[in-house]
Amino acid sequence: MSEQQSTSNGVFKFYVDHDRPNCIGCGACVAVAPEFWEIKAPDGKSDVIGSERQEENGEIVRETLNIAETNYAKNKEAADSCPVNVIHLHNKETGEKII
Numbered sequence: 455m456s457e458q459q460s461t462s463n464g465v466f467k468f469y470v471d472h473d474r475p476n477c478i479g480c481g482a483c484v485a486v487a488p489e490f491w492e493i494k495a496p497d498g499k500s501d502v503i504g505s506e507r508q509e510e511n512g513e514i515v516r517e518t519l520n521i522a523e524t525n526y527a528k529n530k531e532a533a534d535s536c537p538v539n540v541i542h543l544h545n546k547e548t549g550e551k552i553i
């Protein structure tokens with residue numbers, strides 16, 4: 455996973471998981487957390503900036519990004535804002551799927 459968006463102590467307690475194929479490109483995540491989310495791709499779907507991208511048949515099927523605790527709140531806000539629930543957050547230490 456990408457090490458961008460890290461804090462100086464380098465501890466990545468959480469990761470963001472974007473189910474990109476089901477994104478409807480509404481832009482809510484970009485509106486609340488533009489430092490992590492963008493819509494620049496021609497298909498109009500959002501992307502997690504600096505994420506690791508998994509592709510199948512030329513399509514991005516999943517994006518993941520490790521994040522530190524300090525970046526949790528912003529991404530939780532993005533996840534809460536998503537109308538189709540395609541943004542997920544996981545706690546790497548406990549394995550818990552938070553949303």
Ligand code: SF4
Nearest residue numbers: 477478480481483536
């Ligand atoms: S809020 Fe959800 S559906 Fe809207 S652009 Fe972001 S990931 Fe896609």
